[in-house]
């Protein structure tokens with residue numbers, strides 16, 4: 383809350399007392415949240431999934447948010463190269479005087495914003511960007527989304543243990559989270575007896591490439607599995623369709639990936655091409671727990687039966703719940719970034735994805751990962767079947783302190 387708002391509330395309270403009345407909480411205390419998301423360009427199809435979650439949380443939790451009122455001020459991060467996101471963060475802090483920053487779908491946007499968040503001394507809640515080292519870049523960052531090391535590491539282990547794969551090719555979008563996905567998968571797969579025989583950088587996050595030449599190269603190499611990370615959205619559909627079009631499964635290669643390649647909102651549109659696909663992720667809309675059942679039902683009631691939340695929605699839902707926690711824990715002084723961060727260290731929450739916690743040492747999320755398979759249900763629709771659950775998974779990049787997560791010398 384800004385000092386101005388506190389002063390107004392104090393003045394209003396003094397007036398109420400002077401008039402003989404008790405101090406009233408009836409006047410909502412306004413809290414400004416600056417939300418940085420791509421509303422144009424790549425990823426613009428993901429931002430509404432997050433906006434809807436933030437709206438829904440406020441609607442369903444009005445009593446828990448009181449006596450505060452959340453005002454969301456949105457800014458477009460545009461192309462996923464960090465340039466616009468950094469300016470957004472500066473403007474939100476200096477002109478809009480926001481109490482908290484949040485959002486960031488793409489890692490380069492969160493990386494570029496880090497020095498601004500640090501200088502502004504405001505809590506920054508990362509609701510999607512998944513490169514592991516981002517939370518090391520500012521002491522004010524707290525992440526409610528995921529890291530690619532969480533999903534890709536488990537997928538690497540299970541490619542060897544569950545699928546008994548001996549050889550793999552990795553295709554990844556060539557930017558920080560893609561490199562994390564490659565390194566995490568390779569580390570875990572090779573520590574469990576597998577061998578990554580090729581790693582193919584497959585374009586950047588700015589535009590969906592034609593995956594045909596990359597996957598043709600994989601087909602010629604005949605690995606047991608092709609592990610893919612691309613950012614969710616249009617690239618995911620292109621991956622699944624191209625894999626099917628090339629007849630790679632019949633040629634003996636199983637497509638596996640992080641859950642980014644089968645986001646729930648796009649699953650039905652992928653059709654038969656997606657059936658059988660195996661991924662590891664922290665969320666799918668079919669998860670059978672009470673929080674998720676209530677969340678998906680409320681979502682469909684609000685946005686229609688054909689609308690489905692995906693993992694970005696849950697990152698935003700958990701992020702706004704985290705902000706609400708910090709707001710109450712600091713008694714409205716959430717603009718004290720250090721106090722807000724401290725209140726979230728060790729915070730636990732029953733999310734639609736299952737139980738989550740913010741690691742007090744890394745400010746990163748600890749959560750379940752699920753080994754999922756796409757199946758066709760008796761309703762004729764595609765669903766995610768959970769084959770195995772891995773509890774309380776931490777970011778393995780920081781746990782192992784390797785690569786970009788190694789301590790600075």
Ligand code: PHB
Nearest residue numbers: 488489511512613614642
């Ligand atoms: C990221 O840029 O960190 C990112 C974007 C989309 C995803 C996952 C990670 O699906």
